[in-house]
Amino acid sequence: MKMVFLALLGLHSAVAVIHSLKYFYTGSSQVPNFPEYVVVGVLNDVQMDICDSNIKRAEPKQDWMNDITKDDPEYWKTQTEICFSVQPVFKANIETAKQRFNQTGGVHIAQGMLGCEWDDETGEVNGFNQQGYDGEDFIVFDLKTETWIAPKQQAVITKQKWDENKARIAQLKNYLTQGCPCWLKKYLNYGRSSLMRTELPSVSLLQKTPSSPVSCFATGFYPDRVMIFWRKDGEELHENVERGEILPNHDGSFQTSADLNISSVTPEDWRRYECVFQLSGVKEDIITKLDQTAIQTNWGKTGDGSSSGLPLGAVMGGVVVLLLLVVGIAGYFLWRMTNMETSED
Missing domain, CATH: 2.60.40.10 (Immunoglobulins)
Structure with missing residues (x-):
């Protein structure tokens, strides 16, 4: 999946900050020692929650996420239900993709990223929904044109089908431009003391x-x-x-x-x-x-x-481990709108 990096200028002045809320998700087939379904939530590049088919529930990864239950006691129960309501879709989509690529068995992974960014100075919002299969982009939503882009020939059928579903596109656009930024700001409010802290290196x-x-x-x-x-x-x-x-x-x-x-x-x-x-x-x-x-x-x-006081190999080895951990946390996706994703069948 394509990653977005922000170039920030004038660091010592009161600059605007682009905040982000991203949901990465992964559906897998025949991957040993790995959940069939994983959802990870990330706020400003900090993991805030997780849901997978092994733990069978959504749970917080930051202490401040527990504060949400003070306002909504049923929050984690609701998120668990939403999370697993989508799992069957990924199983179906993997099977459809295998047919499109003329595959039979073996290890296969469907990944995706759904989320938005918000500029706290200009108020500008940008949303994204992109999905991949076996490590390569499969289909990407273009919010500006409100159409789907198919990087792979095998995704053209899906693009045509989804482009024709105007109601679904309108629903997705509303989430990316309204619902997602609303949740982003709400989570920022809960995690402000932690996310807005300053630590010197x-x-x-x-x-x-x-x-x-x-x-x-x-x-x-x-x-x-x-x-x-x-x-x-x-x-x-x-x-x-x-x-x-x-x-x-x-x-x-x-x-x-x-x-x-x-x-x-x-x-x-x-x-x-x-x-x-x-x-x-x-x-x-x-x-x-x-x-x-x-x-x-x-x-x-x-x-x-x-x-020498610090072997460079140990430092760089730590960096490699971190990179593997980042890659290993396959995807992340918290579906806030029921029926947003449908099977490609």
């Missing part, structure tokens, strides 16, 4: 080998509205710098990095370089000087001859 300089780029690695920060870059003599560098993605940690915080290619940097010029980390809502930058004695490596010693 720990920043380290890491290097795999003496000839490798120096990585400025920041972890443990929140929220994920950050900028990290290298500069020389106070000027931001754009060449010989590679920025990493912002990735989630297991505790809800985030990590990111920026790599500086030092192959052409002479030892006497190292002091002219520094890594800058900026966090939205925080006035002070976190500045880390390019200092050979501060670099932590996994190839032996730091610049001053002492043992």
Whole structure:
């Protein structure tokens, strides 16, 4: 599924924030040790609840989600009913997709993402509903044209059928532009103290080998509205710098990095370089000087001859594990409108 990344400028000023509510879902066939049906809810890239065919209920993943029952004691019972009312649809859709692709048995996965984004300054709303099969996009809803897009030839029949169902399209549009943003704002209100918190990172300089780029690695920060870059003599560098993605940690915080290619940097010029980390809502930058004695490596010693304090392999290994966890949490989908999805049959 295509992921949307937000470029945020002017982090130290009172900038607008684009909030998101996304439901990822997965229906699977013959996948060992994995639920046949999984639904995961994500608010501002933080998992808030889950529902799957193993636990057989919807349940919170954040403490603040329990506060909803103060206003609606039947909330989790209702969400469980909604969640599992859609499970048969995924089983039917997998069977239909197998026929379209001339498949018989084997492992197959149907995935999807439903949700919306809301700009808290302009009020602009954007909604999306996209579905995939066996790791590739299958059909995507275009909210602007109110039509379905079929990236695969096998999905053309589905596109034609769904495009003709104007009532269903109107229902989906209403949810994406009205219902979803309403729930998004409601969840934000419950989780405000947690979601609006600010946590500063720990920043380290890491290097795999003496000839490798120096990585400025920041972890443990929140929220994920950050900028990290290298500069020389106070000027931001754009060449010989590679920025990493912002990735989630297991505790809800985030990590990111920026790599500086030092192959052409002479030892006497190292002091002219520094890594800058900026966090939205925080006035002070976190500045880390390019200092050979501060670099932590996994190839032996730091610049001053002492043992390195943090093996880079362990750090990068943790990143890989996190990526696998993100991929492993297959999809996420909380169907708030009954009968929104119908089988492709």
